[in-house]
Amino acid sequence: MAFGDLTRYGLPTPTYGPATEVLHYGRTPVLDIGTVARIKAGDIEMVPRVEAFTTAGVTLSNGGTREIDAVVLATGYQPNLEELIDAPELLDRRGRPIQDREGGPTLHGIHFVGYQNSLTGLLRQIGIEAELVARAIASSRAA
Numbered sequence: 001m002a003f004g005d006l007t008r009y010g011l012p013t014p015t016y017g018p019a020t021e022v023l024h025y026g027r028t029p030v031l032d033i034g035t036v037a038r039i040k041a042g043d044i045e046m047v048p049r050v051e052a053f054t055t056a057g058v059t060l061s062n063g064g065t066r067e068i069d070a071v072v073l074a075t076g077y078q079p080n081l082e083e084l085i086d087a088p089e090l091l092d093r094r095g096r097p098i099q100d101r102e103g104g105p106t107l108h109g110i111h112f113v114g115y116q117n118s119l120t121g122l123l124r125q126i127g128i129e130a131e132l133v134a135r136a137i138a139s140s141r142a143a
Contacts, residue, residue, distance in 0.1 A: 003036045010046030011039070050084075070137075085110065111136065 007013060018029040038044045049061040050071070057068040073084065082088070082095045090107055092098050097112035111133040118125035 003032070006036065006039070009039050053084075109140075 005013065016024075021027050021029045035044065039046065047060055047066065048064070050058045050073075051061050052059040053071070054065070057066045058071065059065050073079075075081065075084075080095065081091055081097065085091070087108060087110065090097060090110060090112075097115050113129040113133055114122065114126045116125050116129060
């Protein structure tokens with residue numbers, strides 16, 4: 001209700017509200033901090049689901065393809081990474097990324113953020129990891 005009908009931008013209307021998200025599904029809703037405005041302005045384009053990664057980009061569920069430089073996946077609480085990434089050497093037996101403290105694995109240019117356990121808070125840890133990954137990407141492009 002706060003953002004109006006966003007279906008023309010590729011975002012379906014939710015069938016339930018944030019309270020239902022918490023009470024019935026045990027998930028915390030994400031609050032927008034500018035994303036919807038960026039989508040409406042055309043700065044962020046919504047595309048169909050990614051079906052496969054290629055050497056040049058991605059294949060989408062509607063059969064379309066996109067050449068891209070980077071993919072940011074927000075996979076949620078149950079990421080099912082083994083369905084997205086055909087690189088078992090990057091995942092442990094539970095399907096979670098095997099990571100180090102310098103921004104995680106970089107095989108095939110893949111980095112992970114948000115999988116480290118942190119006693120100081122997940123959002124703080126994500127910020128730290130995102131900075132490490134950004135530095136790793138920047139230094140690899142400078143080389």
